[in-house]
Amino acid sequence: MDATAKILVVGDVRGRFKQLFSRVEQVNKKAGPFEILCCVGDFFGADKQNEELIAYKNGFKHITVPTYILGPNKEEDKKFFANLVEGEVCTNLTYLGKRGVYTLTSGVKIAYLSGIEAAGSVGGEHEFTKADVQAVRNSCLVSKNCATDYRGVDVLLTSQWPYALLEKENEKASKLISFLCREIKPRYHFCAINGTYFECPPFRIPKDETTQFELCTRFISLADVGNLEKSKYIYALSLKPVDKARLLDLVQKTTNEIPCPFIGLDMGGTFSKNETSESRQYFFDMDSSGNRKRRGDGRNQDKRPRIMQIDQDDCWFCLSSPKVEKHLIIAIGERFYMALAKGPINSHHVLILSTKHMPCTAQLSTEEWEELDKFKAALKKLFKTLGQVVCFTERHYKSPHLTIDVMAFEEGYSWKIKHSFEDKAEEFNLEFETVPVLTSPQMLPEMGPYFVAELPDESTLITRQMKHFPLHFARDVFCSENLLNCDEKVNWKDCLLERDEEVANVEEFRKIFAPFDFTDDD
Incomplete structure (x- = not known):
C-alpha cells in the first residue's frame, strides 16, 4: 500500500x-x-x-x-x-x-x-x-x-x-x-x-x-x-x-x-x-526527588470540553441504573468499582468502571485518577502472587461509560503481549504509538475517541485511528494463538455464563482479592 x-x-x-x-x-x-x-x-x-x-x-x-x-x-x-x-x-x-x-x-x-x-x-x-x-x-x-x-x-x-x-x-x-x-x-x-x-x-x-x-x-x-x-x-x-x-x-x-x-x-x-532537549530529562516535570509529577491538579479539569451525557437509567454500568447487574460487582470504591466481565474470557477476567457516568479516563480529575491507580496497583499485586502479569485496556469508542478491561497472563508470556498487539494492529491496518507508563489523564487525547493498552513492561500503546475500529480488538489480541489461544471467545456474547456461574466466579475473586482490597479500609 x-x-x-x-x-x-x-x-x-x-x-x-x-x-x-x-x-x-x-x-x-x-x-x-x-x-x-x-x-x-x-x-x-x-x-x-x-x-x-x-x-x-x-x-x-x-x-x-x-x-x-x-x-x-x-x-x-x-x-x-x-x-x-x-x-x-x-x-x-x-x-x-x-x-x-x-x-x-x-x-x-x-x-x-x-x-x-x-x-x-x-x-x-x-x-x-x-x-x-x-x-x-x-x-x-x-x-x-x-x-x-x-x-x-x-x-x-x-x-x-x-x-x-x-x-x-x-x-x-x-x-x-x-x-x-x-x-x-x-x-x-x-x-x-x-x-x-x-x-x-x-x-x-x-x-x-x-x-x-x-x-x-x-x-x-x-x-x-x-x-x-x-x-x-x-x-x-x-x-x-x-x-x-x-x-x-x-x-x-x-x-x-x-x-x-x-x-x-x-x-x-x-x-x-x-x-529542553539539551538534557535527557525532557519527558516529564520532575520534583527534587526525581519522581514524576502528575500534571493534573484538579484546578483546570472543568475547562475540558464536555461530552454530551447519556441517560444514566439506560446505562448498564452506572451504579444508580436499574440495569446494572449488581451480582457481578466484586469491590466498590468511592469513585470506581470492580466487576466480573460479562461474557468473560476466564474466571479472572474483570473490569474497572467509574461509579458515576463518564466517558473516558482522559476526563478524570486528580482524585479520580488516583483511585483508579489504586485499583490497578492492587490487581498487579494480586496477580503477581499468582505468577501472572496484567494488561489494562480502554476503548473510548462506541462505549459511553468508562470501562477498563483487565486481563492477566502467565509471567512467561509477558514479552509476547506487545508483539501480539502489534500483530493484530498490522492485521487490522492500525497504527499505534508507544509511550511510557501513564501517570496522568493529560497523557491521553483530550477530545475524540482512542484505544489504549497499558502493558506489563510499563509501556503504553495508544491509537486515535478509530474509524471502523474493531470493537473486539482487545479480545482479539488476548484470545490470539500467541497468548490464550481461544479464538472462540473473541465475542463476549459467545461466552455468557449462567447467573450461578457468575456468582461463583465473583465470590472466588473476592476471596483472592481480599488481602489487596483497599475499599474495605475504614
Whole structure:
C-alpha cells in the first residue's frame, strides 16, 4: 500500500463555509483524493456568518474531505465548541481538541496546539500554557524512548505564530510555540490569525539529545479564506510519513536555507535547561526527588470540553441504573468499582468502571485518577502472587461509560503481549504509538475517541485511528494463538455464563482479592 498521504491545510475561515467547502471539493476532484483537511486560525465567524453551516449540519450539503479544526482563539468563540459529542460539529467536521498528536491511517503524524499563549500558568479555554506545550512535546518525543533516532513529526498546526520569524509579527507571536517547534522539529509548520500569507525559506534545527540528525522545517502562514487580496489561503501537501521516509530526503540540504530562528532564543526563564532537549530529562516535570509529577491538579479539569451525557437509567454500568447487574460487582470504591466481565474470557477476567457516568479516563480529575491507580496497583499485586502479569485496556469508542478491561497472563508470556498487539494492529491496518507508563489523564487525547493498552513492561500503546475500529480488538489480541489461544471467545456474547456461574466466579475473586482490597479500609 502506498504510504503517501495527501493533505490540505487552510487558514482562517471565519464563517465562509460555503466558499471553503466548494473550493475544497474542486481541489479534491482535480488533485485528490485528500485524506484530511486541517483548518488553522479562526474557523467560526460572527454569529450571523455561521448560518452557512446549518445546511451542512442538516445534511442538505456535504463536506467531501474529512475536516479537522483547531479550538477558539478568542473568549467569545468558546461557545461554538461547547457540548460537542466526541468533537463532532457535523458529519466530516471535527474539533481536534486543545492539544495533542493525531496519526493518519497513512502514518503521517500531525501535532497541534489550539488557541493563543496565556499570560500566566493558568489559561482560559481559548489559551494554551506551558503545560499544554509540554504535553504536545512529550507526546511527540516519548515514542522514541529517549533514543537519538528521533525524526521529528510531519506537520505542526498552531493558530498563533511562533516568535522570532518576522520582527513585525513578534508582538502577536508566541515564544512557547517557538520552543515547541524547536523541540519536536516538524517538517511543516502551519499557522494563521495574522491575515498574512507568508512562506519562510526552510531552516534546519540542529541535532540535540533527541536526534543525531539536523532536520528541516518549512514554516507557512496562510491568509483568510476569500480574502480580497487573493492571497494564498489553501495549501496542498503530499507526504510520505517521516518514519517511513528515506533518511537522505530528511537530511539533504537545499540552497535557500536560512539559520534556525529559534536557536539562542531567550525564553525569559519559562523553561529550565532540564526541560529542553539539551538534557535527557525532557519527558516529564520532575520534583527534587526525581519522581514524576502528575500534571493534573484538579484546578483546570472543568475547562475540558464536555461530552454530551447519556441517560444514566439506560446505562448498564452506572451504579444508580436499574440495569446494572449488581451480582457481578466484586469491590466498590468511592469513585470506581470492580466487576466480573460479562461474557468473560476466564474466571479472572474483570473490569474497572467509574461509579458515576463518564466517558473516558482522559476526563478524570486528580482524585479520580488516583483511585483508579489504586485499583490497578492492587490487581498487579494480586496477580503477581499468582505468577501472572496484567494488561489494562480502554476503548473510548462506541462505549459511553468508562470501562477498563483487565486481563492477566502467565509471567512467561509477558514479552509476547506487545508483539501480539502489534500483530493484530498490522492485521487490522492500525497504527499505534508507544509511550511510557501513564501517570496522568493529560497523557491521553483530550477530545475524540482512542484505544489504549497499558502493558506489563510499563509501556503504553495508544491509537486515535478509530474509524471502523474493531470493537473486539482487545479480545482479539488476548484470545490470539500467541497468548490464550481461544479464538472462540473473541465475542463476549459467545461466552455468557449462567447467573450461578457468575456468582461463583465473583465470590472466588473476592476471596483472592481480599488481602489487596483497599475499599474495605475504614
